Amino acid sequence: MRNELLDAVIASVHEAGEQLRFLGTRPTTTEAMMAALQANDEAVTAVLRPALTAALPGSGWNTDEHGSGPMPDGDWWVVDPVGGNLHAVYGMADWNIGVSLVRDGEPVLAVLHTPTSGETFTAVAGEGARLNGVPVHVSEKTDLGVALAGTGQAKPSHEPADARRAAAAIEAMMQRALYVRVSVPVSHQLVQVAAGRMDLHWQFDNLRSHIGPVLIAREAGATVTDLDGKPWQVTSDGYLAAAPGLHAAVLDVLRTAR
Structure with a gap:
């Protein structure tokens, strides 16, 4: 059976990835750089927040990407709107959109989408990890x-x-x-x-x-x-x-x- 919540998150991050407008703009002042970073974050959040909170009624929202420590009970969407945002603004490829669902302090679902490569990593607790729907596994190296x-x-x-x-x-x-x-x-x-x-x-x-x-x-x-x-x-x-x-x-x- 498909995980309908996971499907909803995947669809949302894909849509959000198409909304960024400050890609490769290479600002030359602090003010212009900060404005571009904020605009990218806001464009992604404008898509994700209504979609994810509607997909899981009663869930909370957290975009404090540099936050740490315990999280409150209940369901919380933890979102990094544009991971590597500076890379996006300056035209590099290593940036992504990341979403996780934390339930009573434990992560239970995650999606990370890289629009430049078309790769979407997903995981549901206890069900393994996938890349574009195909299971992935870590290295078997011992040296x-x-x-x-x-x-x-x-x-x-x-x-x-x-x-x-x-x-x-x-x-x-x-x-x-x-x-x-x-x-x-x-x-x-x-x-x-x-x-x-x-x-x-x-x-x-x-x-x-x-x-x-x-x-x-x-x-x-x-x-x-x-x-x-x-x-x-x-x-x-x-x-x-x-x-x-x-x-x-x-x-x-x-x-x-x-």
Whole structure:
């Protein structure tokens, strides 16, 4: 039986992806850049909010993409209107529209759509992850020396301590993994882990915009924990999503760099 709610979300994110007008405009001032970012977010939200709240009456709405911590009981749509919005505005391909449904503090559904590639990743808790309707699974690698690793600056910060922590982890991983990709949006890298294209992704920040793609990675078979090795939760401080055969080794590397 088709999941009618999932179908409604997929249809909505596809429609929203067609509404953006500030693509490749390359603004040259802060004011113009911020206006383009806001316009993109508003265009997507104008499609998604009425459609999703109508599809699930009584549900709440959250677009605080940099928010963290516990969420209230009930059904909540957690939306990152344009993940990698800056990429969209400057004409790069790595941007997406992400939606997750959190029920009583637990993620139960996720959709992430990349209009530039036509790829739509989906997951329903306990039912696996799919790419354009086809099941996907994480990498089967067991050798960190041939692994493609990823991280990124999920939450803008110019704090020296944050920069030192990130740099130490990247340096440590570069000495063990084949390749380390440092970029945003985080959601893009997490679904690459789900698809087996990348092998791991770690973050020191666990933000609400990550909930959906983390669920997709987990449903695709990734081992997802906090950085102490405990099961990932919405309230975790940070996390590691990795192929099961690599997770323990990656966690050891990150522990030495914290």
